[in-house]
Amino acid sequence: MSLKPLNMLLVPFLLLILAADFPLKAKASLLPFIDSPNTLLSDLWSDRFPDPFRVLEQIPYGVEKHEPSITLSHARVDWKETPEGHVIMVDVPGLKKDDIKIEVEENRVLRVSGERKKEEDKKGDHWHRVERSYGKFWRQFKLPQNVDLDSVKAKMENGVLTLTLHKLSHDKIKGPRMVSIVEEDDKPSKIVNDELK
Secondary structure, rough: OOOHHHHHHHHHHHHHHHHHEEEEOOOOOOOOOOOOOOOOOHHHHOOOOOOOOOOOOOOOOOOOOOOOOEOOOOOOEEEEEEEEEEEEEOOOOOOHHHHEEEEEEOOOOEEEEEEOOOOOOOOOOOOOOOOOOOOOEEEEEOOOOOOOOHOOOOEEEOEEEEEEEEEEOOOOOOOOOOOOOOOOOOOOOOOOOOEEE
């Protein structure tokens, strides 16, 4: 048996293993990543085999649990980061500000929801074509750590909802908290005024 066919299969496999340890260029954006962007292999893998446990994070619109037979309509979104903050633009043609609800949750989730109601049929009306979408929609976004949750402002103009979110200064961004480990023979820590003593 010749080793040449085996070598032909082995070379791409070895290249893939080497690529897995090769870090990609760092990215400056503070937008959260769905997959870890640190290796070439993780990018190749995530494009072809999405994580089944994170699929719901990628769904562009959702449905309320108590309304199973709802018509969904799309709300297209653009999100850009500027030196001062983040700007999210949502297409909501035909909606008034009273038709839209904007919520900021404690877990840094921004949710935009609304409803485009269908015009009621009058007696004698006969539709020749119905192409516009109707129904409820929602879009939600996991906001990065540098967003000031109290600074969210919304403006609507020409069917576009624009959300402006300011960035926190570097000293106000909460980083990871260090946790100390005690050994068995150490005295247990006491909590005084929400601090370990």
